[in-house]
Amino acid sequence: MKSKTSAQSLTINTEVVLPNDTNHVGNLFGGKLMQWVDITAAIAAQRHCGRVVVTASINHVSFENPIKQNSVVTLEAKVSRAFTSSMEVYVEVWFENPVTGEKTKCNEAILTFVAIDQNGAPLPVPQLIPETDLEKKRFDGALRRRQLSLILAGRLKPEEATELKALFVKD
Numbered sequence: 001m002k003s004k005t006s007a008q009s010l011t012i013n014t015e016v017v018l019p020n021d022t023n024h025v026g027n028l029f030g031g032k033l034m035q036w037v038d039i040t041a042a043i044a045a046q047r048h049c050g051r052v053v054v055t056a057s058i059n060h061v062s063f064e065n066p067i068k069q070n071s072v073v074t075l076e077a078k079v080s081r082a083f084t085s086s087m088e089v090y091v092e093v094w095f096e097n098p099v100t101g102e103k104t105k106c107n108e109a110i111l112t113f114v115a116i117d118q119n120g121a122p123l124p125v126p127q128l129i130p131e132t133d134l135e136k137k138r139f140d141g142a143l144r145r146r147q148l149s150l151i152l153a154g155r156l157k158p159e160e161a162t163e164l165k166a167l168f169v170k171d
């Protein structure tokens with residue numbers, strides 16, 4: 001299977017915050033943003049592997065700045081590393097003031113997707129070749145994040161987490 005770059009999975013999604021998307025204080029509802037994040041990231045994962053994918057885990061999400069109604073929101077997703085059937089995807093989110101056009105980064109999320117066949121069984125995916133310094137940094141950190149996610153999901157014993165066991169297990 002031919003390896004791919006992060007750039008090949010780049011997925012950009014632009015949305016506008018309508019009244020129905022807001023919470024009780026007039027900002028974008030976090031659950032709505034997560035829906036946009038999940039869909040944008042899933043498309044990036046599908047572009048990487050050319051298969052149907054499912055969300056296996058939301059590894060990290062941060063809400064740094066509130067997003068006001070009427071803001072234009074841009075989500076940018078790229079695969080940061082591929083394992084056997086799973087792929088880590090990074091999503092960055094900006095909002096844009098509709099009058100001034102000024103852009104502010106407001107959110108970052110990291111998710112894991114798994115490629116599946118028609119019976120829901122995992123399928124192998126192409127490996128990822130990082131190119132830029134940022135892509136190499138994300139690629140290197142992905143193994144630690146995968147192990148942490150698997151420990152938290154009860155799928156990996158802390159003593160088997162080569163990258164992390166010092167955090168969990170005393171010598």
Ligand SMILES: CC(C)(COP(=O)(O)OP(=O)(O)OC[C@H]1O[C@@H](n2cnc3c(N)ncnc32)[C@H](O)[C@@H]1OP(=O)(O)O)[C@@H](O)C(=O)NCCC(=O)NCCS
Nearest residue numbers: 054055056057083084085086112114120122146149150153
């Ligand atoms: C994700 C899913 C396909 C995994 O299937 P499985 O039969 O448990 O398969 P495996 O144990 O072989 O795991 C497959 C891959 O998923 C990865 N994975 C599973 N859970 C994970 C988690 N919580 N975090 C990170 N990776 C995870 C495994 O590490 C493995 O990766 P690898 O092949 O790259 O090594 C299955 O659990 C599933 O279908 N879950 C529901 C997905 C879904 O419906 N999502 C939408 C939510 S509404």
